Amino acid sequence: QVQLVESGGGLVQAGGSLRLSCAASGRTFSGYHMGWFRQAPGKEREFVARITGSSSSIFYTDSVKGRFTISRDIAKNTVYLQMNSLKPEDTAVYYCAASRNLPSTRYWDYAYWGQGTQVTVSS
Numbered sequence: 001q002v003q004l005v006e007s008g009g010g011l012v013q014a015g016g017s018l019r020l021s022c023a024a025s026g027r028t029f030s031g032y033h034m035g036w037f038r039q040a041p042g043k044e045r046e047f048v049a050r051i052t053g054s055s056s057s058i059f060y061t062d063s064v065k066g067r068f069t070i071s072r073d074i075a076k077n078t079v080y081l082q083m084n085s086l087k088p089e090d091t092a093v094y095y096c097a098a099s100r101n102l103p104s105t106r107y108w109d110y111a112y113w114g115q116g117t118q119v120t121v122s123s
Contacts (some may be wrong), residue, residue, distance in 0.1 A: 001100050002112050009094060009117030013084055016121070020081040022096030022114055030054070033103035034072060034079040035110055038092035038119075047105040048094070049081060057103060064090075084106040086121045093118050 008020040022034070035050035039075035048069040049060045058070055069082040079096060094117050104110070 002029065002032060004096050004098060004112055004114035006094065006096050006114040006117040009119045011120045011122065014087055014121055014123050016086050017084045018086065018119060019081070020083065020094055020096075020117060020119070022079045022081075024077045024079070024098065026077070029077040030074050030114075032098040032100055033098070033109075034070075035077075035097045035104070036070060036081045036094060037097060037107055037110075038094045039116075040089075040092040043092075045095070045107050047107065050103050050105060051079065052103045059105065061102075061105075083119070087121075088121045088123045091119060091121050 003025040005023045030053050034050050035086055036048040037045050038048050039045040047061050051058050051070045067085045072079040096114045098112040099110045102109050
């Protein structure tokens, strides 16, 4: 089992940057595929990015390609989401999630979730 704690959210102007962090407990962090999802008010939770346990495969949703970068530091048990060129439509609660089974883009494939961190982008 793994516990996840996100941090790094906040209020930023359009065009600005934020880096989200997700700290994981447990000694087998490298065995989990990690994902970032987001949920805006009144909308479904949507996939943002995911990275495999070995960091060998990374995938992004089209709307963030070229602007967001997912990475992980095994030694620190932490996964990051660097967000550049932020847009108002990126405003949402961002969640990190962990899966032992699949490096998926579907939220229901992830068994472990953090509490979320709010990102607000003003125009």
